[in-house]
Amino acid sequence: MHRPLVRLENVAKTFPDGLEALAGIDMEVGRGDFVSLLGPSGCGKSTLLRLIAGLAQPSGGQVLWPDGPPAPGRIGYVFQDPTLMPWGDVFDNVYLPLRIAGQGRGAARPAVEAALELVGLADFAHAPPHALSGGMRMRVSLARALVTRPMLLLLDEPFGALDEITRFRLNDDLLRLWGEGGWTVVFVTHSVFEAVFLSQRVLIMGPRPGRIHAAMEIELPKPRPPELRMGADYQRICAAVSASLAQAMGSC
Amino acid sequence: MLTRTAWLGRLAPALLGLLVVAGWEALVRFNDIPSYVLPGPLAVAETLWREGPGLLAALLVTLRVTLAALLVAALTGVLLAALMAQSAWIERSLMPYAVFLQVTPIVAIAPLIIIYVEQPFLALLACAWIVAFFPLVANTAAGLRSADRGLQDLFRLYGAGRLQRLRLLLWPSALPHFLAGLRISGGLALIGAVVAEFVAGTGGSETGIAFRILEAGYRLQVPKMFAGLVLLAITGIGIYGALAWFSRLLLRRWHESALPPRS
Numbered sequence: 349m350h351r352p353l354v355r356l357e358n359v360a361k362t363f364p365d366g367l368e369a370l371a372g373i374d375m376e377v378g379r380g381d382f383v384s385l386l387g388p389s390g391c392g393k394s395t396l397l398r399l400i401a402g403l404a405q406p407s408g409g410q411v412l413w414p415d416g417p418p419a420p421g422r423i424g425y426v427f428q429d430p431t432l433m434p435w436g437d438v439f440d441n442v443y444l445p446l447r448i449a450g451q452g453r454g455a456a457r458p459a460v461e462a463a464l465e466l467v468g469l470a471d472f473a474h475a476p477p478h479a480l481s482g483g484m485r486m487r488v489s490l491a492r493a494l495v496t497r498p499m500l501l502l503l504d505e506p507f508g509a510l511d512e513i514t515r516f517r518l519n520d521d522l523l524r525l526w527g528e529g530g531w532t533v534v535f536v537t538h539s540v541f542e543a544v545f546l547s548q549r550v551l552i553m554g555p556r557p558g559r560i561h562a563a564m565e566i567e568l569p570k571p572r573p574p575e576l577r578m579g580a581d582y583q584r585i586c587a588a589v590s591a592s593l594a595q596a597m598g599s600c
Numbered sequence: 601m602l603t604r605t606a607w608l609g610r611l612a613p614a615l616l617g618l619l620v621v622a623g624w625e626a627l628v629r630f631n632d633i634p635s636y637v638l639p640g641p642l643a644v645a646e647t648l649w650r651e652g653p654g655l656l657a658a659l660l661v662t663l664r665v666t667l668a669a670l671l672v673a674a675l676t677g678v679l680l681a682a683l684m685a686q687s688a689w690i691e692r693s694l695m696p697y698a699v700f701l702q703v704t705p706i707v708a709i710a711p712l713i714i715i716y717v718e719q720p721f722l723a724l725l726a727c728a729w730i731v732a733f734f735p736l737v738a739n740t741a742a743g744l745r746s747a748d749r750g751l752q753d754l755f756r757l758y759g760a761g762r763l764q765r766l767r768l769l770l771w772p773s774a775l776p777h778f779l780a781g782l783r784i785s786g787g788l789a790l791i792g793a794v795v796a797e798f799v800a801g802t803g804g805s806e807t808g809i810a811f812r813i814l815e816a817g818y819r820l821q822v823p824k825m826f827a828g829l830v831l832l833a834i835t836g837i838g839i840y841g842a843l844a845w846f847s848r849l850l851l852r853r854w855h856e857s858a859l860p861p862r863s
Contacts, residue, residue, distance in 0.1 A: 398753075425753070448755065
């Protein structure tokens with residue numbers, strides 16, 4: 349493997365109240381990778397993502413960026429909730445990262461419209477968030493993360509609260525966007541099926557304090573059509589990942 | 601189209617009011633109560649009509665104090681709350697004094713203010729400001745603190761500056777709280793202005809409605825006292841209504857409190 353985009357060396361995170369969330373995390377994310385962090389709730393997956401984003405500082409070890417730390421806007425983040433500003437419409441919300449970067453509304457318009465186009469919300473630029481469905485709000489959140497053309501996209505269980513139909517569709521969309529855009533993605537989930545379907549590599553984490561129990565390369569073709577979910581290969585890999593996850597859960 | 605029960609719901613308060621007023625008039629008439637003891641509603645209305653121009657001019661003076669105090673309270677309240685939002689230390693140092701101002705009865709502070717502030721308008725304004733100020737600071741400060749954690753993270757991720765955070769995130773989050781404070785303070789500013797006038801006495805050539813009520817009391821012009829009271833009550837309701845309308849206007853596009861119910 350050549351030079352990674354980001355490398356974590358022996359990273360640990362203990363919160364001020366003594367809660368040990370992560371211990372001894374070593375991992376690398378290469379350019380163009382799609383890596384999933386898979387593990388039970390409360391195993392520190394989200395904390396790990398926050399450490400990579402620089403929203404929290406590790407209490408041990410380090411997060412290294414071989415090509416220098418990313419400038420603001422080079423990382424896109426999608427939270428578990430859509431996290432939209434209720435006082436702005438869809439356009440305002442997607443425009444926000446560019447606005448913070450000092451771009452004028454007019455200058456930012458093409459980028460915002462392109463991002464909305466990507467997630468299929470071009471016709472909803474002036475809708476208020478409260479008028480949208482849960483899936484659409486998540487798409488807005490995704491468009492906002494994409495609008496700065498980030499090199500790294502961090503997704504924290506973005507589809508966890510959605511129904512399965514919407515979730516499958518957004519998974520397909522995400523995979524398509526990843527195929528077209530060539531970003532690097534780190535995706536947090538507790539769904540084996542989602543992790544396998546989306547990722548090139550799945551890192552399986554055990555319960556608290558979170559450690560990386562196993563790393564599995566997902567040998568599935570690229571691009572991955574929705575029918576893949578019915579195939580025997582997919583099922584077999586899911587079973588293997590599930591087994592590894594069960595092992596990780598039992599290892600504590 | 602309103603249903604029958606909805607109509608009744610709207611009519612009921614008016615009907616009750618009418619009954620009370622009619623009962624009051626009847627009470628006064630049947631018992632021959634002299635108007636310097638208890639004037640009937642008709643006598644009050646008649647006084648209101650006769651003394652209207654003079655009372656309205658006085659009301660305008662009071663209203664000017666009230667609105668100026670509310671404006672100053674809103675500005676200082678927001679400014680102080682924004683200052684408090686900058687650091688927990690600033691908040692911890694300032695809040696006790698804001699509470700101190702709030703809990704000390706205005707009737708007790710007013711005489712001092714009137715001694716020290718020579719210009720009557722400013723003295724009245726200061727009294728009304730003290731009363732109106734606290735709900736605005738407390739609510740706005742709470743609102744500034746209530747910004748969504750996820751959005752706060754987002755602003756940090758994109759490297760937003762202090763001012764951007766304040767303007768684009770904290771202030772819109774605080775707006776509904778600020779407006780709730782404003783609705784409370786609107787009524788309080790009027791109370792503050794009235795109390796200050798009572799304490800100040802003749803405060804200059806222009807006298808407010810509260811002083812007119814006091815003056816009418818000295819002369820046993822009880823109907824005029826009632827007339828002034830009616831005007832003050834209407835003004836209070838008017839201020840509240842105007843602020844509630846203003847609040848809905850600003851929030852109707854997005855805030856739960858102002859959105860139409862789901863059907």
